[in-house]
Every structure is written in C-alpha cells, then in structure tokens.
Amino acid sequence: MDKRDLKSLWKQPHSSTCFLIDFDKAQVVAGPANDMHFLIVAGEKPWVTMNASLQPRIYVDKPDYWQIEVVGRQSGVGLPTTGPYSISIDLSASRGRKGVEVVGAAKTQRIDIAG
Secondary structure, three states: OOOOHHHHHOOOOOOOOEEOOOOOOEEEEEOOOOOOOOEHHHEEEEEOEEEEEEOOOOOOOOOOEEEEEEEEOOOOOOOOOEEEEEEEEOOOOOOOOOOOEEEEOOOEEEEOOOO
16 A cells, blocks of 8 residues: 555545544553553443444554544434443554554544553
C-alpha cells in the first residue's frame, strides 16, 4: 500500500451507521507470548443496541502512536438508551513505535508500550 492507495480509499463514500463513541477506561495488558499485547477499552454506548468495536486506522508508514478508534455500529431498530461495553483487540499488527492512541468521540488517550 502506498499514499495513492490510501487517497483512493478515502474517496469512497462513508458509512452512516458507524460513529466514534466515548470510552471511560483504556489499558494495555501483556499477552501470554513474548511481545504480545492487548488493548482493553470500556465505557457506555449511547445506544444499548450498538455493537462496539476497536478499529485501527490505516497507515502507510508506522507512526509513533497507532490510532485505534472506538466505534459504535448501529443496524436495524435502535434502542436509544445507554449500555455498558468492554472490548479488546490484539495489538500485534496495530502498534506504533511508542504505543497506541485510543480515539473516542470526546477524547483520546495515548498509551506507551515498553519493548
């Protein structure tokens, strides 16, 4: 992938069912194997019927902090009342030179990863 590929991707229409959502807590924990880490994020979804997920941004070159978005996806009939979520992602393919940056609707949080 190069910068032209990324520019072409960004020209595609954007979804109207996915939204950045807030998070309350984000932490990185070591995995069972050497140099394996997981990002765990928790908070309240704005709609209890949303599916929350962690979506790493796409980069051509490895950044210092790999941004990972906290995304809520709503499909079908929604129930607009809040509900808790706790989600995780393996950072093996989404780790910057220094760590990760969690990107929510109202804030971001950088987390350094040693090693």
